[in-house]
Amino acid sequence: MSHSIQFSTPSRTLHLPPTRLHPPLSSFSFRQFPLTSTFKHTSLRASSSPSPDSSSSSSLLHSPNGTPAVKPEERSSGIDVDTVTEAELKENGFRSTRRTKLICTIGPATCGFEQLSALAEGGMNVARLNMCHGTRDWHRDVIRSVRRLNEEKGFAVAIMMDTEGSEIHMGDLGGEASAKAEDGEVWTFTVRAFDASRPERTISVSYDGFAEDVRVGDELLVDGGMVRFDVIEKIGPDVKCLCTDPGLLLPRANLTFWRDGSLVRERNAMLPTISSKDWLDIDFGIAEGVDFIAVSFVKSAEVINHLKSYLAARPGGGDIGVIAKIESIDSLTNLEEIILASDGAMVARGDLGAQIPLEQVPAAQQRIVKVCRELNKPVIVASQLLESMIEYPTPTRAEVADVSEAVRQRSDALMLSGESAMGQFPDKALTVLRSVSLRIERWWREEKRYEATPLQAISSASSDKISEEICNSASKMANNLGVDAVFVYTKNGHMASLVSRCRPDCPIFAFTNTTSVRRRLNLQWGLIPFRLSFSEDMESNLNKTFSLLKSRGMIKSGDLVIAVSDMLQSIQVMNVP
Ligand SMILES: Nc1ncnc2c1ncn2[C@@H]1O[C@H](COP(=O)(O)OP(=O)(O)OP(=O)(O)O)[C@@H](O)[C@H]1O
Ligand SMILES: CC(=O)C(=O)O
Ligand SMILES: [K+]
Ligand SMILES: [Mg+2]
Numbered sequence: 214m215s216h217s218i219q220f221s222t223p224s225r226t227l228h229l230p231p232t233r234l235h236p237p238l239s240s241f242s243f244r245q246f247p248l249t250s251t252f253k254h255t256s257l258r259a260s261s262s263p264s265p266d267s268s269s270s271s272s273l274l275h276s277p278n279g280t281p282a283v284k285p286e287e288r289s290s291g292i293d294v295d296t297v298t299e300a301e302l303k304e305n306g307f308r309s310t311r312r313t314k315l316i317c318t319i320g321p322a323t324c325g326f327e328q329l330s331a332l333a334e335g336g337m338n339v340a341r342l343n344m345c346h347g348t349r350d351w352h353r354d355v356i357r358s359v360r361r362l363n364e365e366k367g368f369a370v371a372i373m374m375d376t377e378g379s380e381i382h383m384g385d386l387g388g389e390a391s392a393k394a395e396d397g398e399v400w401t402f403t404v405r406a407f408d409a410s411r412p413e414r415t416i417s418v419s420y421d422g423f424a425e426d427v428r429v430g431d432e433l434l435v436d437g438g439m440v441r442f443d444v445i446e447k448i449g450p451d452v453k454c455l456c457t458d459p460g461l462l463l464p465r466a467n468l469t470f471w472r473d474g475s476l477v478r479e480r481n482a483m484l485p486t487i488s489s490k491d492w493l494d495i496d497f498g499i500a501e502g503v504d505f506i507a508v509s510f511v512k513s514a515e516v517i518n519h520l521k522s523y524l525a526a527r528p529g530g531g532d533i534g535v536i537a538k539i540e541s542i543d544s545l546t547n548l549e550e551i552i553l554a555s556d557g558a559m560v561a562r563g564d565l566g567a568q569i570p571l572e573q574v575p576a577a578q579q580r581i582v583k584v585c586r587e588l589n590k591p592v593i594v595a596s597q598l599l600e601s602m603i604e605y606p607t608p609t610r611a612e613v614a615d616v617s618e619a620v621r622q623r624s625d626a627l628m629l630s631g632e633s634a635m636g637q638f639p640d641k642a643l644t645v646l647r648s649v650s651l652r653i654e655r656w657w658r659e660e661k662r663y664e665a666t667p668l669q670a671i672s673s674a675s676s677d678k679i680s681e682e683i684c685n686s687a688s689k690m691a692n693n694l695g696v697d698a699v700f701v702y703t704k705n706g707h708m709a710s711l712v713s714r715c716r717p718d719c720p721i722f723a724f725t726n727t728t729s730v731r732r733r734l735n736l737q738w739g740l741i742p743f744r745l746s747f748s749e750d751m752e753s754n755l756n757k758t759f760s761l762l763k764s765r766g767m768i769k770s771g772d773l774v775i776a777v778s779d780m781l782q783s784i785q786v787m788n789v790p
Pocket of ligand 3: 343344345375376377378509
């Protein structure tokens with residue numbers, strides 16, 4: 214049975230080269246599907262937007278144990294998917310796949326190949342490298358290990374490089390993991406560098422103007438108040454401080470100083486968002502092929518635009534997504550324009566909580582998540598989600614509630630920092646994020662808590678408007694019909710992000726023909742990214758996908774699927790033959 218509704222935009226279809234035109238709907242033949250009787254098809258066709266099939270990279274088909282399962286000559290027709298997704302789809306069906314993405318900061322606790330492999334098996338979608346720590350050689354080794362993991366096991370773990378930025382921070386404690394400051398102790402903060410080991414109760418500071426800028430009577434906050442000091446004396450480059458709130462000092466912790474109850478930030482505002490060291494790190498990131506660059510302490514859209522044009526002008530740079538870290542007062546002031554300029558944003562609650570009163574952080578988080586959703590940019594909720602798990606194998610109730618809230622807000626991704634970088638239980642922390650996400654997502658579906666207010670329109674160009682409407686409608690249809698999955702065929706990933714933005718009830722299978730787009734899609738809510746060589750012909754794409762996924766046991770006859778693509782602007786509804 215075949216139904217068709219056709220809407221056309223003549224101005225667009227008129228310009229199509231004849232060879233690219235899709236066959237008229239009346240001539241659609243579904244005989245190529247083995248079970249035509251079960252096949253339902255509705256096509257809402259606006260126009261087709263041709264573009265050459267750019268797929269050139271080799272394709273691999275992997276068996277569940279991670280070894281290539283096809284002969285090389287069959288590979289061009291294969292599909293890239295990781296073993297964990299494959300097992301999840303086979304065992305639990307579509308509905309139970311996790312929608313919220315998980316990011317792990319990699320550090321000494323997780324930098325080995327086996328440790329990275331365990332994180333990928335445990336659901337890590339993105340590995341974050343914080344350029345505040347470690348040498349470039351160290352980071353290169355991690356990047357290469359993740360790439361190897363992807364190649365060997367079919368994963369699409371993306372790499373996010375996080376810049377150091379030029380905010381004021383402590384030095385690296387001469388190799389020590391931490392130092393304890395006790396109440397009433399006097400510590401020296403100095404701009405002097407140490408040749409040998411760190412003198413007792415002495416901390417180096419990254420910013421040369423530090424001793425000049427602070428005044429006796431200022432309050433010095435480490436890591437947004439985890440440890441507090443009063444400035445009691447200045448002696449040349451040394452600043453003597455009295456500890457008033459004891460705690461652990463961690464290497465390279467952020468420092469802020471406060472005067473009469475306000476953050477002192479005049480000089481900070483003069484420091485560049487991207488320092489000279491950051492530019493060298495960015496060049497390193499381009500050379501190593503990272504997928505995202507997260508920019509610390511963004512203050513305006515200008516720096517994002519600058520970085521994006523820098524990247525666009527470099528080979529491979531255009532494939533890198535730029536994530537704005539929202540962690541300063543200025544970034545909140547200029548939030549909309551910053552997010553609009555970026556490819557995503559991070560609610561960096563660690564430093565944000567040092568710049569605004571802590572009780573304002575939850576409202577800021579909610580606002581950032583909402584703005585990102587409206588503007589169709591992925592959003593990451595970061596810092597202290599499971600802080601106690603750095604030391605303990607189980608989270609606190611409050612931490613579980615915090616994770617639940619971020620999932621309930623339907624943020625795209627949750628991030629572990631110290632928990633995975635240097636904690637004692639990185640795998641357990643990841644398991645907690647995974648199980649809490651799954652539980653809250655299920656609750657959401659069971660309660661049918663669809664958004665009450667519709668999303669605002671975002672596109673301006675006519676073809677983008679059509680894509681947006683198609684994705685909105687496809688998602689709504691998916692919910693109303695209770696379909697098993699939305700399939701989206703997308704070259705640059707935009708169409709997949711538009712479906713993800715609607716947060717439909719079912720998982721979204723995103724098929725794309727390059728590995729770099731596949732990795733980037735792995736940051737977005739609900740997308741299960743596959744790499745597949747596909748053509749302009751949707752019928753043959755669907756046939757190919759069905760047979761590949763069926764042969765791997767990832768879908769079965771009778772499953773109800775909605776398909777959209779950025780080549781043929783249509784919505785197709787069908788039962789898997
Ligand atoms: N590459 C690394 N090498 C050594 N330690 C690391 C590394 N990455 C992270 N850590 C450790 O994990 C802790 C927390 O992680 P991280 O520095 O990423 O926190 P953060 O608050 O997210 O950072 P930032 O605000 O600087 O971006 C750090 O204090 C450090 O001890
Ligand atoms: C992640 C980060 O940079 C922060 O929370 O400050
Ligand atoms: K950083
Ligand atoms: Mg930060």
